[in-house]
Each structure stands twice: as C-alpha cells, then as structure tokens.
Amino acid sequence: MELYNGPLDVKEIFGRWLDEEAESNYGAYIPFVGTIRAEEEIEALSFDIYEPVLQKWFDEWQERAKARGAVVRMAHAIGDVPVHTSSYVSAVFSPKRRVALELIDEFVEDFKANAPIWKYDVKNGERIYAEDRSTPMDGSGLLA
Amino acid sequence: MIKVEFLGPIGKAAVEMEAATLADVAAKLKEDEMLVPWLEKCAVALNDTMVKDLDTVLNDGDRISILPPVCGG
Numbered sequence: 474m475e476l477y478n479g480p481l482d483v484k485e486i487f488g489r490w491l492d493e494e495a496e497s498n499y500g501a502y503i504p505f506v507g508t509i510r511a512e513e514e515i516e517a518l519s520f521d522i523y524e525p526v527l528q529k530w531f532d533e534w535q536e537r538a539k540a541r542g543a544v545v546r547m548a549h550a551i552g553d554v555p556v557h558t559s560s561y562v563s564a565v566f567s568p569k570r571r572v573a574l575e576l577i578d579e580f581v582e583d584f585k586a587n588a589p590i591w592k593y594d595v596k597n598g599e600r601i602y603a604e605d606r607s608t609p610m611d612g613s614g615l616l617a
Numbered sequence: 618m619i620k621v622e623f624l625g626p627i628g629k630a631a632v633e634m635e636a637a638t639l640a641d642v643a644a645k646l647k648e649d650e651m652l653v654p655w656l657e658k659c660a661v662a663l664n665d666t667m668v669k670d671l672d673t674v675l676n677d678g679d680r681i682s683i684l685p686p687v688c689g690g
C-alpha cells in the first residue's frame with residue numbers, strides 16, 4: 474500500500490508494479506485507475522486518510538487475495554487532487570484472469586465502502602465534506 | 618482514562634474520559650448535542666481495530682476512534 478501527497482503518478486506506479494511482478498509468473502494483471510472528474514464546478518477533490526485502520530483493511534485483503542493465489546496492490550492520494558488527475562489506483566495480479574477479474578471488483582467495491590478515507594470537494598479554495606456521496610462503514614451507529 | 622478521537626470531517630478535538638465499556642463512552646458522547654447526529658452514522662475503532670460490541674471492555678490508556686462515513690477513490 475502506497476500513500477502520496479497530491480495526485481498519483483499513474484504511469485510510474487503501474488510500470489513499477491509490472492516490473493516488480495515480472496518474474497512472478499502471474500498470467501493476469503488488472504489495473505484500476507480512479508480519475509477526478511470535472512463536475513459541479515469543483516477545482517479538486519481532497520482526502521483525509523486514517524492510515525492505521527487503512528493498513529489493517531488492506532492487510533486483510535492481501536490475505537484474502539493470497540488464499541486465491543493472487544496479489545492486490547493500491548495507492549491513494551492525501552490532500553488536494555486536481556480534476557483530471559488520479560487519486561486512487563489499484564491492481565490485482567493472479568495466475569489466471571478469472572480470479573483477477575472477480576477480485577478487482579470485490580476489492581474496489583469494499584474499498585469504497587470500508588477504507589477509512591474522507592473526501593471533500595474543493596470549491597473556491599474551500600474544502601466541503603462530500604457527505605452525500607459517503608457511506609457509513611460496517612458497524613456504524615454503534616454508539617448512537 | 619481513555620482517549621476518544623474524532624476523525625475526518627467531524628472537526629472536534631480529542632477528549633479523555635473514564636469509561637469501563639464502550640456503552641459508557643456512548644453515554645458520555647451523547648451529552649454533546651453536536652455529536653449526536655454523527656454517532657448514528659459513525660463506526661468505531663479501539664486501538665485501531667474496528668469494534669462492533671457495546672459491551673467491549675476498556676482499559677486504562679485505550680484509544681477510541683470515531684470514523685464518519687467514508688468515500689475513498
């Protein structure tokens with residue numbers, strides 16, 4: 474898992490991951506790129522991350538992938554990420570395509586629901602919590 | 618004493634309190650009207666592990682994190 478301040482260098486990350494697994498005998502490599510879209514007059518999105526819980530979430534996914542002979546990777550931005558640049562990339566390597574196709578779906582969807590990351594719209598230099606697009610994590614409401 | 622920290626957009630400084638279980642923490646946090654709407658949609662971590670049981674026993678020095686709705690990517 475890799476965290477960066479500001480937008481991701483997508484080509485460098487994917488190229489490096491490809492190089493690192495070049496001799497691992499994986500038949501499938503499925504990358505996913507999340508790019509900030511220009512909409513509702515935002516200049517950028519901005520992110521807060523709680524790394525200790527994110528690391529545990531990611532480690533659990535690494536174990537799940539390993540049980541299926543696969544590897545998951547991810548990188549995410551912290552702070553402001555301008556429109557048309559990338560805040561999030563992930564990838565799955567597996568011996569055959571079926572596992573990788575299934576895992577990238579499950580991994581990215583669970584990421585959206587349970588990775589401890591908070592998103593803000595940046596408009597006129599102001600950070601506004603994207604509450605309407607956010608999802609309560611599993612177990613929410615425990616203290617209510 | 619245990620410490621409660623509020624993550625992301627909640628925008629509240631950490632607080633310290635005496636609490637034997639998570640239920641005690643819930644009761645104390647509900648005294649703050651600003652927090653009540655957050656608590657309904659927040660998840661909870663104890664020493665960076667997610668917890669789902671109000672009867673969870675707390676020990677001196679424990680750290681509780683309040684995690685509001687997320688949206689990575």
